[in-house]
Amino acid sequence: MKPNPKYQKASFVPRSILQTLEKLKQALEPNAEHKVVEEFRASRQRTISSLRYLLILFIVPFLVNNLFKTFVIQPLIYKFWSQEPSKTFLNSSQEERALTELKRFERKIKFEVLLVKAPELSSNIVEQKVKDEAIALSRKYKTESIDAAANVFADILSLLSFIILCVFGNQQLTTIQLFSTDLIYGLSDSAKAFFIILATDIFVGYHSTYGWEIILENTSKHFGLPENKSLISLFIAIVPVVMDTIFKYWIFRYVNRSFPSAVATYHSMNE
Numbered sequence: 001m002k003p004n005p006k007y008q009k010a011s012f013v014p015r016s017i018l019q020t021l022e023k024l025k026q027a028l029e030p031n032a033e034h035k036v037v038e039e040f041r042a043s044r045q046r047t048i049s050s051l052r053y054l055l056i057l058f059i060v061p062f063l064v065n066n067l068f069k070t071f072v073i074q075p076l077i078y079k080f081w082s083q084e085p086s087k088t089f090l091n092s093s094q095e096e097r098a099l100t101e102l103k104r105f106e107r108k109i110k111f112e113v114l115l116v117k118a119p120e121l122s123s124n125i126v127e128q129k130v131k132d133e134a135i136a137l138s139r140k141y142k143t144e145s146i147d148a149a150a151n152v153f154a155d156i157l158s159l160l161s162f163i164i165l166c167v168f169g170n171q172q173l174t175t176i177q178l179f180s181t182d183l184i185y186g187l188s189d190s191a192k193a194f195f196i197i198l199a200t201d202i203f204v205g206y207h208s209t210y211g212w213e214i215i216l217e218n219t220s221k222h223f224g225l226p227e228n229k230s231l232i233s234l235f236i237a238i239v240p241v242v243m244d245t246i247f248k249y250w251i252f253r254y255v256n257r258s259f260p261s262a263v264a265t266y267h268s269m270n271e
Helices: 015-027 032-082 092-114 123-168 170-186 189-204 208-222 229-258 260-270
Strands: none
Touching: 032 123, 032 170, 092 123, 123 170, 123 208, 189 208, 189 229, 189 260, 208 229, 229 260
């Protein structure tokens, strides 16, 4: 098998000229047409196989997560949680949110009475309404706590299923890697530069701070972890900086070697 011109070692002759000469050489071969057809069929088969396995890598963990969470994990946790009726909140953040909602509800009742939007209520009725709201909030946050605890086990099972698919699908992963390589090399220099800028701006750009805050807050809520503003601020202060350094090193060390014109376009677009 002839070496792919995409992976040739660096030389004094520009890579574009080498690729052009290689394509011209292949076009002049007697069985060039047959080779083109075979390469097209192989490329199509590789694309179909890659897309199929990518769908499997996405769908199987998703199904494992939802099915086990709904039919196995949540019922077990609910049964265990029901044995402790006083257990409502999984962390202090949930309790603070519940108290805030309850105070807001109580102030809303008083505000509506003052604006004559509701008939004047006795203190006993107001107290009963607040009590009913407290019970509703208790049920709400108990369900949220059960869901958060179930998310931990369901996500672990999803991760295990994904790892198993990767271990036993080594050949398919190689096909996906080849497909990704062909896809990347098929992009124009402007497209490569665009995606590099898009990735860097999303993860380490000026406005990425707000995105990281939302991701970390939702992740904490997803797993039932207490919200820690100091830890989130520390994470945002360190991780994007480290990622920015890694991005720059990756561009300098690897991308600049494989796609020098794309890097030049990237610097031009970034200026």
